[in-house]
Amino acid sequence: MGLAVNPHLLEDLTRHRQVLLVSGTNGKTTTAAMLRQAWGPDVAGNHTGANMPQGHVAALVESESPRVVLEVDEAYLGEAVARTSPRGIVLLNLSRDQLDRAAEVRLLAERWRHDLAGRRGVTANANDPLVVFAAETSFDVQWVQVPTPWTKDAFACAHCTRPLHFVDDGDWWCECGFRRPQHCRARIDDDGMWVGDELVDLSLRLPGQMNRSNALMALCALQGVGVEAHEGARRLEELTSVEGRYRVYDWRGRRIRLVLAKNPAGFGEALRSVSHEESVWISINARLADGRDPSWLYDIDVTSLSGRSVMCSGDRCLDLATRLTYAGVGADVVEDPSHLSHGEGDVCVVANYTAFREWRHRLETS
Amino acid sequence: MRIAVVFPELLGTYGDGGNALALSWRARARGLPVTVEEVSLDSPFPDADLYLLGGGEDGPQRLATDRLAAASFRERVANGAGVVAVCAGFQIIGTQFSVEGDESYPGLGLIPAVTVRGTPRAVGDIALRVGSKFLVGFENHGGRTSLGEGLEPLGQVVKGVGNDGRVDGARAPRVWATYAHGPVLAQNPWWCDEILAEMYGHSLEPLASVADRLYDARVAALVS
Structure with a gap:
């Protein structure tokens, strides 16, 4: 004011x-x-x-x-x-x-x-x-x-x-x-x-x-x-994390790397950083702070994910799953991400703005 | 069927590549032959069965129009090729449109449609009634489009603005045009299949996929 x-x-x-x-x-x-x-x-x-x-x-x-x-x-x-x-x-x-x-x-x-x-x-x-x-x-x-x-x-x-x-x-x-x-x-x-x-x-x-x-x-x-x-x-060289970005969490025994990506250019960068050993979870919302239109999902280069299966969560998980399916990438829709903790292995979570905040809260409090 | 994505570097602002992806995936899943070619500004203009024109910003939209006018595009459409035109693509295939202020610019004249600048900009979810079905998507444009006599709109607006707040897009033989931008065919599998059926000349087997769930969820969210 x-x-x-x-x-x-x-x-x-x-x-x-x-x-x-x-x-x-x-x-x-x-x-x-x-x-x-x-x-x-x-x-x-x-x-x-x-x-x-x-x-x-x-x-x-x-x-x-x-x-x-x-x-x-x-x-x-x-x-x-x-x-x-x-x-x-x-x-x-x-x-x-x-x-x-x-x-x-x-x-x-x-x-x-x-x-x-x-x-x-x-x-x-x-x-x-x-x-x-x-x-x-x-x-x-x-x-x-x-x-x-x-x-x-x-x-x-x-x-x-x-x-x-x-x-x-x-x-x-x-x-x-x-x-x-x-x-x-x-x-x-x-x-x-x-x-x-x-x-x-x-x-x-x-x-x-x-x-x-x-x-x-x-x-x-x-x-x-x-x-x-x-x-x-x-x-x-002393900088290790910025507002929760680039942080690695230990979540119920799994190593979770949380990456923020809000647009096609940022997503391309995030997906390039994913290693073969990591599972990929992507979380997409389309609230005011994210932009209400998830059309940009089709501007992301997802070729690096081909042959893999991605856990899709967030308000617009169905938009994401459809986009990945049409690109030949396996997509599993997950209504409640809390259940994901039961699996094994390292994970890279890529999320857009409000979805990132939700993940950060989830990883820091549960 | 040969699909050509026209000038994606100019007419691809809103995830427009999703439409070629949806068409080709849904054709291949039924064993129908399909190829997708991206037409760049440097490449020779290809002979295709279906041309896809997407959304673009003002400068690129003008450049795309100039290039299409100089290429063999109109001739190929006159000879029976189909056109899916979205957002700026819809404006381009009309007779006239305005960009950058109120200066008007000649379109390609494939359909009798005239677009002028309108305020406020139409930004938000859009839903149309098309026959007995709904078509859902997102619009983001500053155009108000009036259709010439005899040209049918694609559907009646039930949410959003479209051409003028009442109707959206245009429908002519082998021409499908809408302001529902970007991956509209990905979100509306029934419409994608309708276009495929017309292009292949026969009806198609039903095809279940996660896109059906997306479509149902969007219709539920937008049409009460």
């Missing part, structure tokens, strides 16, 4: 503080946690993922720390940038997500482009054409080349609608001249993680390629507030 009382509350609360913002479709909460961890002790932030203005105000009231990291819902980036005078803005990626309540992803990119015009301090993913379109109006952008497997929302050039050309190593270009930025500050390649000419040694404890990408974006952005990449990397 704070914003209704005083529209300048965010400005007042961030005055004389160093603020870093992070936005994008996937990885906001994790990257914000990385930024806080790698920046040093006593960094304020909206830990729980409340990433709209109310959540920003709440986080800023709660702590007086001079250093602040805020994750920002994609639709509120312009407002957050205008009101918090950030020292750095990290732009991770843009892809389809909750299309029933959010704008189409291209409109979002256009809004960012407008809101970021002339700004400084942007660190942006050079391999994501929609992010580049959004950030290229800013000054002195620090471009970072990180693996970005999902490019299905960027096939038509954001400038001229001609089809973009993509190359395996992440490069892309269009006949109209729109292309991946040529001068990148940092990159990930076969040799590892580079910031400038320096190879950064990082043993990240969070799993997956996506988290390596998030880490590099974070380290790069922190240079803008005086944190050396190696120094940040040492601190990052």
